[in-house]
Amino acid sequence: MERSSRTFGYGNGLRTLSIATVLAIAVALTMVFFYAPLEAEQGFLQKIFYLHVPLAIVALSGFVLGGLLAIQHLRTRDPRWDMRSYVVIHMSLIFAVGTLITGSIWARGSWGHWWVWSEPTLVSFLIIFLLYATYQPLRFAIEDPERQARYASVFAITAGAFVPLNFIAVRLSTEYLHPRVLGSTSNLPGPMALTLLVSFAAMVLLFATLCKYELTAKHTRSQLRALRRRLSGELADAPRPRSAVPAIQHAAAAPARAGGRAVL
Amino acid sequence: MSGAQSPPQSRERTRTVNAVGLRRTVAALLRKELLVELRTLESVPAMSLFALSTFVVFHFALNRNSVEGDLGAGILWVTLLFAAILGINRLFVADADQGGFDGFLLAPVDRSAMLIAKALTLLAYLAVLELVAVPAFALLLLGSPLGPALPGLLATLALGDLGVAVIGTLVGAMAVRTRARDLLGPLLALPLLVPIVIGGARATSPLLVQAHPTAPATRWLLTLGLYDLVFGLIAYALFDFLLED
Numbered sequence: 001m002e003r004s005s006r007t008f009g010y011g012n013g014l015r016t017l018s019i020a021t022v023l024a025i026a027v028a029l030t031m032v033f034f035y036a037p038l039e040a041e042q043g044f045l046q047k048i049f050y051l052h053v054p055l056a057i058v059a060l061s062g063f064v065l066g067g068l069l070a071i072q073h074l075r076t077r078d079p080r081w082d083m084r085s086y087v088v089i090h091m092s093l094i095f096a097v098g099t100l101i102t103g104s105i106w107a108r109g110s111w112g113h114w115w116v117w118s119e120p121t122l123v124s125f126l127i128i129f130l131l132y133a134t135y136q137p138l139r140f141a142i143e144d145p146e147r148q149a150r151y152a153s154v155f156a157i158t159a160g161a162f163v164p165l166n167f168i169a170v171r172l173s174t175e176y177l178h179p180r181v182l183g184s185t186s187n188l189p190g191p192m193a194l195t196l197l198v199s200f201a202a203m204v205l206l207f208a209t210l211c212k213y214e215l216t217a218k219h220t221r222s223q224l225r226a227l228r229r230r231l232s233g234e235l236a237d238a239p240r241p242r243s244a245v246p247a248i249q250h251a252a253a254a255p256a257r258a259g260g261r262a263v264l
Numbered sequence: 265m266s267g268a269q270s271p272p273q274s275r276e277r278t279r280t281v282n283a284v285g286l287r288r289t290v291a292a293l294l295r296k297e298l299l300v301e302l303r304t305l306e307s308v309p310a311m312s313l314f315a316l317s318t319f320v321v322f323h324f325a326l327n328r329n330s331v332e333g334d335l336g337a338g339i340l341w342v343t344l345l346f347a348a349i350l351g352i353n354r355l356f357v358a359d360a361d362q363g364g365f366d367g368f369l370l371a372p373v374d375r376s377a378m379l380i381a382k383a384l385t386l387l388a389y390l391a392v393l394e395l396v397a398v399p400a401f402a403l404l405l406l407g408s409p410l411g412p413a414l415p416g417l418l419a420t421l422a423l424g425d426l427g428v429a430v431i432g433t434l435v436g437a438m439a440v441r442t443r444a445r446d447l448l449g450p451l452l453a454l455p456l457l458v459p460i461v462i463g464g465a466r467a468t469s470p471l472l473v474q475a476h477p478t479a480p481a482t483r484w485l486l487t488l489g490l491y492d493l494v495f496g497l498i499a500y501a502l503f504d505f506l507l508e509d
Contacts, residue, residue: 074505127455127458128455130454130455131452131455131456133451134448134451134452134455137444137447137448137451138438138439138442138448138452141442141443141444141445141448142441142442142443143443144509146509147441147508147509150505150506150508151438151442151506153505154438154502154505154506155438155452157498157502158434158456158498158502161494161498162455162456165459165491165494166455166458166459168487169458169459169462169463169487169491170458170459170462172462172483172487173462173466
């Protein structure tokens with residue numbers, strides 16, 4: 001196995017990424033509140049659009065990305081791909097909750113109801129959220145780490161393909177669309193489009209940063225556990241506690257390879 | 265020596281042998297599944313009985329003597345779907361508990377044969393279920409005569425069943441070797457089946473309108489067919505990975 005010489009390098013670039021994210025979010029929020037003009041019909045309420053739409057796009061792309069990473073896992077059988085897929089799907093699920101909440105608030109503000117069945121995007125999101133909500137229980141219900149990773153990958157690929165299909169089906173089922181504010185970016189006035197673009201970039205950065213934080217935390221925790229085991233003289237392959245989190249073999253668990261690192 | 269020419273020939277021969285092998289394997293597996301079901305009567309009677317009970321429950325829950333249109337289509341599809349989930353939950357139980365997977369994995373055959381055989385089994389279960397449930401639905405709840413709606417309904421049901429069979433087989437195989445298989449099966453299956461409910465119910469509802477039933481819109485049948493096709497390919501690509509140990 002090829003490993004580089006530096007130890008404990010999981011968090012490489014994390015600081016730079018974090019600072020960039022904070023800056024981007026600050027710029028995006030400033031633009032949302034001070035630069036983008038008020039929308040004529042909806043007024044201030046429309047500003048939630050700069051949060052809702054990027055959240056939705058990032059969450060959906062994250063789900064699809066989780067499927068692609070899972071394909072890579074099934075092809076290479078490298079558990080690190082499974083870990084990436086797990087983290088990306090986990091984070092997308094959180095973003096999807098955010099999308100549902102902001103969408104619900106927007107619906108309440110503009111149509112007077114917390115939930116609107118005629119809004120296909122929101123309905124699709126609910127279905128996708130319900131599907132991905134079973135991802136963790138599925139993992140948790142399989143004890144053997146190798147099989148857990150394999151089954152989770154099969155799920156991630158199936159669900160990743162389901163995301164666009166479901167969108168098409170739900171959109172077809174909606175007889176009429178509500179007057180959609182800003183259905184596509186092409187008819188947006190310049191300042192609004194620019195603000196949306198910056199918000200979107202900030203959201204992508206936030207997603208990447210949070211994923212990297214979680215990956216780093218997972219690796220650090222499992223390495224700590226491996227070290228603790230070595231300290232207490234346990235066997236490296238002692239049964240691990242039941243968990244939905246992917247298992248990674250750590251260099252620290254094998255004394256012969258001490259000094260190696262698990263590359264993120 | 266015709267060394268340059270023999271590899272393509274032998275590959276060709278292997279391919280035909282495999283193709284025949286796949287068909288024979290599927291036939292053998294399908295025969296075994298249907299025999300087991302005939303001898304134990306574990307799934308299909310339960311599914312049919314469940315559908316009948318659900319119609320009775322709907323009658324009291326909605327407080328209606330007859331339904332039509334959207335409501336009728338919805339009741340029919342919800343009932344069939346939940347009855348199908350009973351079958352999906354049982355589909356792989358014998359293989360997981362009594363060594364069916366091990367036996368299959370020891371045999372030198374294409375693993376996709378199991379997917380195809382199980383999907384065909386589920387399809388057969390669903391056909392028998394509908395043979396009971398659809399006349400019962402017409403008798404107990406439907407306000408309009410079933411006759412004129414029958415051709416359209418059969419086409420819609422066939423397309424819907426195909427999707428349920430494919431998704432049910434994939435999900436059933438995924439859930440059966442987990443600790444909470446009875447819970448995970450339905451939780452995984454229902455969201456994946458939502459597009460089938462959308463297509464199926466929308467295609468069925470104009471057939472059940474009392475005044476003047478019309479044929480289902482082509483786009484719903486097309487949606488169902490496309491969904492079946494895509495999920496057939498996904499299941500075909502991924503099923504092998506569920507059978508590795």
